[in-house]
Structure formats: C-alpha cells, structure tokens
Amino acid sequence: MAYSFDPKDDVETQWQKWQDSGLEFENIDTDKLRERTIEELTYVSQMDVREYTLFQKWCEVQDKYPSVVVNDLWEGESLVLKDEDQRRAIQEVKTNIWHPNDVEEYLALEPELVYANKQDDLPELWNCIRTFSSTMKNNANIGRNLNFIVKDKITKKYLGVICISSDFLDLTPRDKYIGWDRELKTKKMINHSAIGSTIVPLQPLGFNYVGGKLLALLCLSDDVQEKWKELYGDILAAVTTTSLYGKTKAGGLSQYDNLDYWQSMGFTAGSVSFEPLKETRYMIREWLKTNHTRKYFDWYVAKKPSGQPHKRDHKNRSLQFVYSQLNIPKELIKSEHARGIYWSPLYAETCEFLRGEHDGKNMKKCFDSSVNDLSNIWKQKHAKPRIKQLVKKGRVSDESLFYDNLAIMTWEQTKESYLPQVGR
Secondary structure, three states, X not given: OOOOOXXXXXXXXXXXHHHOOOOOOOOOOHHHHHHHHHHHHHHHHOOOHHHHHHHHHHHHHHHHOOEEEEEEOOOEEEEEEXXXXXXXXXXXXXXXXXXXXXXXXXXHOOEEEEEOOOOXXXXXXXXXXXXXXXXXXXXXXXXXXXXXXXXXXXXXXXXXXXXXXXXXXXXXXHHHHHOOOHHHHHHOHHHHEEEEEEEEEOOOHHHHXXXXXXXXXXXXXXXHHHHHHHHHOOOOOEEEEEOOOHHHOHHHOOOOOOOOOOEEEEEXXXXXXXXXXXXXXXXXXXXXXXXXXXXXXXXXXXXXXXXOXXXXXXXHHHHHHHHHHOOOOHHHOEEEXXXXXXXXXXXXXXXXXHOOOOOOOOXXXXXXXXXXXXXXXXXXXXXXXXXXXXXHHOOOOOOOOOHHHHHHXXXXXXXXXXXXXXXX
C-alpha cells in the first residue's frame, strides 16, 4: 500500500504509516559509493566559484533539457531538444526578449510584474527565462515562492524574472541590526520577511542598462507586497537578498551596492557546498534510506500540516550527514565563499514590528513602492548614466546571452564559450 500524506497526522503518525506502507530498499555498496563521491567531489573542488557555477548550470541544462540526434536530408545529423513543449517555450522567449533599436528606448519602458501562477504556460516560461538567462543554477526553493515575469507593458517584451521566497532563518549581521530574538523570529516573525532569491534580467537590458537594479527595486514593489499578503496572509515588512559572488567579485561591488532602499549588511559566514553528480546524489539518498531510515524519513518524507518539508534545508543537511558517515575529506566538501547581505525595510517601524514591539497597524512606508516610481528611479539614477558611459566608450552590447545551446554542448565547449560571461 503506497504511503499518502495526511495533513492531520503529526510526524510520529506519519512515520508509522510510512513504515507500514511496504518500503523497498536498494542495496548501495558503501565503499563504492564513497569512492565515487570522492572522485566527483575532487573534480569539482578544484574549480573556483565561477567555474563551479557554470558547471552546475551545464549539468542542470543537460539534465532538464535532454537532446536527441536527428537526421536531416540537407543538414545531416544534429542535436535538438527532445521535448517539443520546451522547444516552443524557448522559441517564445527568444523571439520576445526586449531588444531596443535605439539606446534611448529604455525611457519608454513601462515594466509590469506578471505573477507566474499555474495557469496557462506561465510557469514553463518563467523557468525557461530563469534557466537560460543566468549562469546560476535554477534551484527550486522550499517554502513560499512568488514567481514573477517582468515584461514591458507596451511592447509585451520580456525584461527578466524575479522570485520572492521564504527568507533565510539565520543571517547574523541582519539579525543583529534588527535586534531579533531567535525564538520570536522562528515561531512567527520570519513570515513577515522574504528574500529575493531570483533577480535575473535578460540581456542586453542587464549589461547595457543595469537591468538587475531595476528587478531588485521591483522586489520591493506594491505588487510583491500585495501578492504576499493575498497568498500568505502576512504583512511583508522587509526583503533580504545576497550577492552572487561577494568578496570574490572583481572590484568588490555587486548590483545592490549604491542601490536605493537596499542597505548593505556585511557578509555571510557561509560557504559553497560542492555536490556530486545527479546519479550519485540519488545513490546517496538510497544509501541514507537503507542505513539511516529515520533520518531519511525526517528529511525527505515528513511534512508540516501545510505540506512543506518538516525539516528546513533538508537536502544540504542530509548531504553533510552522509559525507560525515562516509568519511569524505572536509577539503572536498566546501569552499569558503562569503556573499554580501543586503536588506530593505519597507516600513519606518519594520524593526520594531519584527521584534514584536509594534502591532503592524498604521505603519508608515519608507518610500514610494509603486512600480512606476521604482522604475523611474532606475531609469534616471542607474540606466541613464550607464548607457551614456557605454556609448561614450563604444561598449554597448548587442548580445542576448541566452544559454539554451548548453543543451547540445559538451562541458569543454561550454567552459570555452561562456566562462568569461559568468555573473552577467
């Protein structure tokens, strides 16, 4: 009898029902798993953060967008995407990327946020833009997620995508600034804060007009705040985000530095966790299920009444546990890589509210958070000087940098073609 989650069941009841459902275990040889894991981690741990970012992207595309060999009478053999729906989504996006005919056309843009719910083909389009417009891996976030496609209201052309997700539970510099009590934060108030987990502009908007700054500002917009309240019933009082490269970025700056309404909060204490390939990760889960069944259940099966996983960050926690059980050398597991922390309080009373000292009624907004006002700030303070500088230096880019061809490229071809572009 297959196990089925019942939101009325507590964790112990779920555990008993799951055990009674006729579990099947796959025998994974421990020594072979350890050898395989070490081999793969040794390979990726020799990469710097940019190369590893690109490698993860290549693996993601190869896995999610499989290709097949086709024969054409005139062209001969070639590789094409196997899934027709994926081909259509990619074509739809590529033919509708905002691409100005004149460098001043950005002034006529009227950005709008389109919530990518489950209707029509919006989720597929969101994932297509997110996957192929950024070299950062498109990870699914656990918990709350608001996915938005950002379009120009006039031309209907795509500008980029953002995702507003459940916030990081612990970020020491931010939490110290707020004066957050951990128990209060964990039990309730973390739901009034979110993180901009995806802030990805399409090109050439990103390079020529610092489009990432536009999307970062739109994360703070009324549209986002109202959708958060509508779906989750909580006031959105603050938004967090982290930079991609932190201290390793050339020049030490990110798109959030000197950006209106975003405050720098220092750096994370975390690091990049290296991962083996997908098939090996599957073997690790099966080994965990066989050898540490209760831990496997807690991390991969048990759910809260809401249907969300019972344990936060279950994937990373389970990997770290198995690494320790297999005695994987520590130097192969992580690379020190601090990211910049940025935070935006949306109300003058945000800190007091998050500390439980304010009831949240009649709070005063810190700034005009309409999409129109935020877009105008981007145009005048950021896009205008940027494009002016690029025109003067003859560096205006015409590249779209849409990475769909990674599906038919080898890793060596990918590295040669795109490593200099990582982070754009």
